[in-house]
Amino acid sequence: MSSTPFLLTGVTGGLGAKILDDMLDKHHVPASDIIATSRSENNRSRFEQKFVQFRVADYDRSDTLVKAFKNIDNLLFMSSSERDNPKRNREHENVIEAAKQAKVKKVWYVSLAFGGFGDTSKIGFQQAHYETEDKLKNSGLDFISLRAGVYADAFPLFLNWYPSTKSVLLPEMTPSVTEGKVAFASRDELGEAMATLLAKGLADFPSIQPRTEKNIILLTGPKAESLVHLVDAINRGRTTNMPVEYLKPADWVEECTKDDEGGKPRAWFEARVIFTQGVCDGDAELLDPAFETLLGRRPETGTETVERLVKEDSGYTWHQNHARLALLSGS
Template identity: 25%
Template structure:
């Protein structure tokens, strides 16, 4: 059995490959990347695959039994066709099963909703593909907050529009572990899982970071409009609008959902505090 992981040079794709390597033989794992050199460090066979190029995937998926499709990062409307390129090539090559990394979130009413809608369309395309399938809806990664910590310290705190809203944070490592199980175990076929941890507020997030990093961050809530203007000024229109939409979703409860992580992974999700401690040990202390 051969398993291919798309976008394997990215943060999530590489974590899924690493988790698979702990669970199965390396000869069974194929990495697919738009720039293959960027995935060489994973130590597995790497094949070329650009989501915009159907022909790439006609070649990349030859001899593959199961494909892990990592959701693309392009404009929402472009993603739907990009993902279809992989789905159609999978059908053409006799792939038996697709596992898709989707996302939780509100399907309407905020600036992140178009991204959620495009993911839901791909979910539908996969369910209608005639192949076996499993869909994971990922929570918000905790890593970007921890990568941003120097800015938080400089600004004396965490500042966004989530207000009292709770967010089920996860980590790429936790997701990698769950997806390796979803790929290798047939009992997951036909399921949609919310891959999230415990729901915490931004105030709790600041408290946990303070515990681990010995900082004195406080949480400052600002209006949705103020935060959106702030993010656009720093990140540009496209990304700034999406990030603002994520925090508006958190404020409105879209990121406080029941977790299916234990069903998918066979163990409970690490606590938010444990996620932060793990990141600190792996990226800061070493």
């Protein structure tokens, strides 16, 4: 039986959908060369309408993975949106085991950019990415880790911002949140870059050399900016004058938990303090030219993305910010 060039997980989500659309529409990869997956059989028709093959793949159900990954050249392994890290790690282990069993030729893992090319970030969900990368490294599989820049689109999460917010409350950290910077990236541009890489292949970009034994390609934006810069961008985009106020981390958690518009629990805000510490420590500040090389133009900066998003929609929300079900740390 001949193999199919691409199997893409995560294509019902924002990043994966952009990757699939660009592969089809921009790079003209034949639909028959792509298998789309979802945990739900209900998504079959939306892909088959585009003549893209469909298989069910649920990271939590190994049987679906072994079946789905049969006769695949390239597997786009989207990190799970599961927020419980031990569970997420188990799911990712299932994916790696199934890829080994099915003898997938190459795995492209969508990781995250905290730690740059290193493994030093203490942020919980980044630790889960490190663990998955370690498992890939030890699996014998041919793999690349695409460490994706932090989504600028997710700014409501980082600032606990809602369209009704009158002032942004942030934890007082050392170094301060005005100093800690992130090389944010827009989700659509990340999808565009990943689609280009998958469709054209790494050999087309000789300047992009995967680094370390984890074969990392770092896709980070062109400028490192602080959370306060993002607040300035919201103010520019919505022509508001929202100030930033600070509280000691424990008081910040207390205050935010009191009457959070999204009803998020204490554990969510506690995890945000660890996240903000990572931001302030510069865990995601490293710039790398690979993203620009793949796009063929300078990527948007985080503040450009935020200003554009709130100009386009002054009531902009990020889904996880409003999820009352986001009971543990948000990613």
